[in-house]
Every structure is written in structure tokens, then in C-alpha cells.
Amino acid sequence: MKGDRYEIRRAQPSDADAIAAAHLDSIRSIGPRFYPPEAVDDWSAGLTPDLYVRVMEEDGEVFFIAAGAIDEQPEVIGFATHRVEGGRHGTSVYVRGAAARRGIGTALFRLAEADALASGATSLQIEASLAGVEFYKANGFEETARGNIRLMSGRSIACVFMQKALAATLGPLR
Helix, strand or coil, X not given: CCXXXXXXXXXXXXXXXXXXXXXXXXXHHHHHHCCCHHHHHHHHCCCCHXXXXXXXXXXXXXXXXXXXXXXXXXXXXXXXXXXXXCCEEEEEEEECHHHCCCCHHHHHHHHHHHHHHXXXXXXXXXXXXXXXXXXXXXXXXXXXXXXXXXCCCCCEEEEEEEEEECCCCCXXXX
């Protein structure tokens, strides 16, 4: 990735193809440092554009994307989500391998966190992949347990359950 110029915006269903490509790139380029090849294959199985459209339109999941260029080609270079499942607020952040460790994930996460706060969340709970643990710790999450999550493939992978308490920011005092 040449330079770090990118634009962040709320995603639309029409961005689903690009979100899927960024998600797959992130899993396939970063995941192998933490999981064996068969786990990476299972993790990326079923990540098709219609999945993102469905969760946006039917489940109300909010996506934010970072659009930039990789090798001078316009790409979605990362995304973050905010979702509510059974009263629990969660988030996910994925960044393409070529764009990792440049602050893009943190910028995306801050938008998802703000969306969670605006919708009344007091905390965020996540099942972090082993690849994401340090990122989430750097963004204020604490480990609550370790275990496994079931992937869409039906198999499971190791994860770290994490939580972050959210505090509404105070406006100017009068």
C-alpha cells in the first residue's frame, strides 16, 4: 500500500463485494500467523457478498469501510461493524494485510464504537480471533475468557472472549 490516504464512510449494501474481498484478504494474509491452513480455510468459508447484504438489511448490522488504494488500485482496505445480538453489542474489525498496522483499524473501530454508544450500548463484547487480540487490547478491551467459536463451516477455532466498558463522553460543561 503506497501512502496511507484513505476515506472512511458508512457502508451500503452496494459495497458488499468489496467488503467480502477485504474480509477474505485479511483472514488469508494475517490469519496464517495464528492458525493452521485448514483453520484459515474454514474461517474464510461462506464469506460471500450476500452475507453482508443480509446482515445489513435484515439484522441491522452497521458497517464502516476504509477506501483507499493498494498498488494504485482502488480497494476497500478495511471495515468495522457494530451489531446488536440479544441485547449484546458487538463489533468486528478487519483490515487487509497490506494495510495492517497503520491506524486504519483503530480509526474504523472508533466509528463502530461511536455507533454503539449512540444506540445506547454500555459495553462491547467480542469473540476475538487470536490474530485480533493485541489490536483489541490496544483499543481498551479486556480478556474475560478463552475458548472456541463455531465458524459458518461448522468447525471451530480458538478465540479470546473480550469486553470493553463504554463511557459516554461528556460534552462541554456549562
